[in-house]
Amino acid sequence: MDDTPKTNVEHDSLLMHASGRPGKIEIVPTKPLTTQRDLSLAYSPGVAAPCKEIARDPSLAYDYTAKGNLVAVISNGTAVLGLGDLGALAGKPVMEGKAVLFKKFADVDAIDLEVDTKEVDQFVNAVRYLGPSFGGINLEDIKAPECFIIEQQLRELMDIPVFHDDQHGTAIIAAAGLINACELTGRNVRDIKVVVNGAGAAGIACLELIKAMGCRHENVILCDTKGVIYKGRESGMNQWKSAHAVPTEARTLAEALEGADMFLGLSVKGAVTPEMVAAMAPQPIIFAMANPDPEITPEEVRTVRKDAIVATGRSDYPNQINNVLGFPYIFRGALDVRARTINEEMKVAAAKAIAALAREDVPDEVAAAYSGRRLRFGPEYIIPVPFDPRLIATIPPAVAKAAMESGVAQKPIIDMAAYRHELSERLDPMAATMNAIASEVIGNPQRVVFAEGEEEKAIRAAVAFRNAGYGHPVLVGREDRIEDTMKAMGLGSLDGIEIHNAAKSSHTKEYTDFLYKRLQREGYLYRDCQRLVNQDRNVFGACLVAMGDADSMVTGLTRTHAVVVKEIAKVIDTRPNELMFGLTMLITRGRTVFICDTTIHETPTAEQLADIATGAANKVRQMGHEPRVAFLSYSTFGSPQGGETTRAREAKEILDRRSVDFEYDGEMGANVALDAELQKVYPFTRLSGPANVLVMPGLHSANISYKLLHKLGGGTVIGPMLIGLAAPVQIVHLDANVSDVVNMALIAAHDALKR
Ligand SMILES: NC(=O)C1=CN([C@@H]2O[C@H](COP(=O)(O)OP(=O)(O)OC[C@H]3O[C@@H](n4cnc5c(N)ncnc54)[C@H](OP(=O)(O)O)[C@@H]3O)[C@@H](O)[C@H]2O)C=CC1
Ligand SMILES: CC(=O)C(=O)O
Ligand SMILES: [Mg+2]
Secondary structure (H helix, E strand, C coil): CCCCCCHHHHHHHHHHHHCCCCCCCCCCCCCCCCHHHHHHHCCCCCCHHHHHHHCCCCHHHHHHHHHHHEEEEEEECCCCCCCCCCCHHHHHHHHHHHHHHHHHCCCCCCEEEEEECCHHHHHHHHHCHHHHCCCCCEEECCCHHHHHHHHHHHHHHHHCCCHHHHHHHHHHHHHHHHHHHHHHCCCCCCCCCCEEEECCHHHHHHHHHHCCCCCCCHHHEECCCCEEEEEECCCCCCCHHHCCCECCCCCCHHHHHHHHCCCECCCCCCCCHHHHHHHCCCEEEECCCCCCCCCCHHHHHHHHHHCEEEEEEEECCCCCCCCHHCCCCCCCCHHHHEECCCCCCCHHHHHHHHHHHHHCCCHHHHCCCCCCCCCCCCCCCCCCCCCCHHHHHHHHHHHHHHHCCCCCCCCCCCCCCHHHHHHHHCCCCCCHHHHHHHHHHHHHHHHHHHCCCCHHHHHHHHHHHHCCEEEEEEEEEEEEHHHHHHHHHHCCCCCCCCECCCCHHHCCCHHHHHHHHHHHHHCCCCHHHHHHHHHHHHHHHHHHHHHHCCCCEEEEECCCCCHHHHHHCCCCCCCCCCCCEEEEEEECCEEEEEEEECCCCCCCCHHHHHHHHHHHHHHHCCCCCCCEEECCCCCCCEEECCCCHHHHHHHHHHHHHHHHCCCEEEECCHHHHHHHHHCCCCCCCCCCCCEEEEEECHHHHHHHHHHHHHCCCCCCEEEEEEEEEEEEEEECCCCHHHHHHHHHHHCCCCCHCCC
């Protein structure tokens, strides 16, 4: 029994692994298995059909089975993290972990297989015959030098990608970190002096990749448990170590590190001391990647070197250089083009894509997953974080493209832009809708006003909006302030972004005249209008839109929804015969519903409910959904009867008289509206399926229900979108993040396009 006291993390991790269903993985069927017919299709006798087809043409396995999206994580447990040879069974928690990371980050189905042998031939034989089951093989935590032979042999024997994660996954991420660390410290890979500690799977692979990137052989010293691997050393050698032996006087790690620019640690906890770091070159680059504990902690480095760039393999320090950033996405790209192998070109493409992503502005929700830590390219952020949702749309396309260009793709991707969309939709339920809107907007760029143009979030959103090709952002604010913020945040140039300073604008007179005409009989003097135009960004921004100097507007970061609505109403009317209201889109459990009115009318009349339904149906159709509107109530078709249920009934009757071109019915309970089976109890209902537009009887129920669904149901929300204005304006929540602002700006641009 191990008497060593457990740390909090260890204690909590044991509890987590043992809680509920033990371990971290289960298998979920993808086809219905509820009726006898289901069974006869999925299993005998129906299943014979795909079997016979695959026997005739093996490539059909990719069409009829899970093979194409299935990866085996295979280990013999001889190098479990940096814990050494714990054996196959003890490595299982890590392998289950890798399998769930495949799923979580890249929607690759993966299963762990622990093979209980240290013999190379036995291991190779155990794996080589598994080829038919899988689309790829991820070898994990197999010690060197056996891992080199195993991988080599399996690559030759199998016709699917075989990839030893500890070698190549690690090397790719380390290379990406190196590219950025060199950029930050003004170094060139060709000139840097590197010390690699650990001459095993990860160490040798990192070394080989950085040499392939230009690092000079004579500039790298490799060390292992016996110290420096110098030319002529005889003990503890193998052919992989010998290939990297250099003539040097240095014999210990400490000697090797004197004056070195970079330390790459792929060995064990505590292998490096602060004294060794102190002897390195100025601005040393230290990647202490041993897991679970690094060769030296960032705190220890800081005691001697404030100027160091430090990375570890752990999640709880900045700069996590860990293969989790690589293997899910590399396999995603390889599987999607049905690559025969994962070659050097694909690895280099992945490293470059990861490095480039770290230099881009980071969405707020990513920072939120890291306790609000500001993630901005610099010494504390040289590599993207694992919870960055952009990784899925960034790395696999780079890998797939490299596979296609290097001739190993058996199923090339024709439309890369569509592939990127498809990737982002795999993990983000909102992405499909937003991508559909984006694809319309991109071909017809609109000028969108970001009224709170001096706000950091608005500026970042405008930059993201421009960079995504969604249109031309127009910022309302002072140029110098905006430029200072851009500079401080490293947001690049203002190209393509228009700035309007309300106080100095040449439009002021024109806008004041316009506003005065609207408000002179509402108690406003000319100078009041002048002040509004000069000083109120929402008013000025709305004037830009109303007067045709911009197409639409987004605002709301600094004032409440109700206040913004009042300000906008001074400038922009609602469309004739329409009603202004809030429409909230919610995606939950694979379903998309629109709820209204979530913002404006506290107790709408029957007439207003009918208007809301019509406005919502139009908008929903614009967004690519065929509306099925339900007027909701606590009663369904007259049962129970109550005074409050009549408005919904009357709204339906008003629509009957208007003969509108969409499906609607009511009044009905939410259960009936959303359940096709329950609707069969009312065979007269006109809904042809579950409703997707829920017209609530009042603001209370609308607003409360979308927030409940969001918080308790785990739904994803867009909006409330403001519907019914004569010129499009969208209002974000006060606590919106940059992505929310970009999404609402996109909707505002789409509104303008569809006007
Ligand atoms: N951050 C990341 O993403 C990853 C980190 N790693 C980490 O890298 C380390 C090595 O893993 P891996 O390559 O798979 O394992 P291997 O068993 O293949 O290699 C281990 C190597 O480390 C060397 N080593 C052990 N102790 C010391 C020491 N005190 N000083 C110098 N060298 C030492 C061994 O030397 P010798 O040859 O003399 O026995 C051997 O060369 C682990 O800590 C692992 O967690 C691995 C993969 C990914
Ligand atoms: C991260 C990893 O794969 C390792 O430490 O072995
Ligand atoms: Mg590993």
